[in-house]
Amino acid sequence: MKFFADTADTAEIALLAETGLLDGVTTNPSLIAKSGRNFLEVIREIAALTPGPVSAEVVASDKDGMLREAEVLRKLGDNICVKLPLTLAGLAACKALSDDGVMTNVTLCFSANQALLAAKAGATFISPFVGRLDDIGSDGMILIEDIKMIYDNYAFDTEILVASVRHPIHVLQAAKLGADVATMPPTVIRALASHPLTDKGLAAFDADWAKTGQSIL
């Protein structure tokens, strides 16, 4: 499963990229607003820091406007993935871009039928928002299960990018269901590596090693 960082914080992205575990980045207008930086400048910087796809979202609501914005965004790096909303206009723009071989991420997906449409529009990624479904009392992971079944039924190439991930259990469930990608806030990526028994065990090993008075180097 690929790991994307869901952030526009370039310092965080640089640190995560150093681990070799980062496969891509997703952003959205709210994350850009939170960064307080110029949209095009920050996306260009993220694209240079990131080995894989960097999702940059259009803000127009009509197909032609989205396509015009996509032209600008694509110039920010070879790894730019144009992020489009799951509306009829967004799907039409997705079809046009995917026919041109442009990477696309269809976002704000909350139903399996929406995901079916995105796959038919040739989306590279579909982004179902599991956390926001959980927030309203639905089970976001049931959506991932349904999309996985539908995409397997028809051998769609669209990758399932689990979004709105809030905690490590979401990542575990996504991996068990065979999702292609999980995009996570950096705090969640770090939490995946952490376990209290690892910390406790390491402290004991360090203490015992110090007693030996030896050094490896």
Ligand code: E4P
């Ligand atoms: C995905 O591409 C979105 O940017 C993101 O996962 C939304 O997460 P949120 O529901 O925590 O805002």
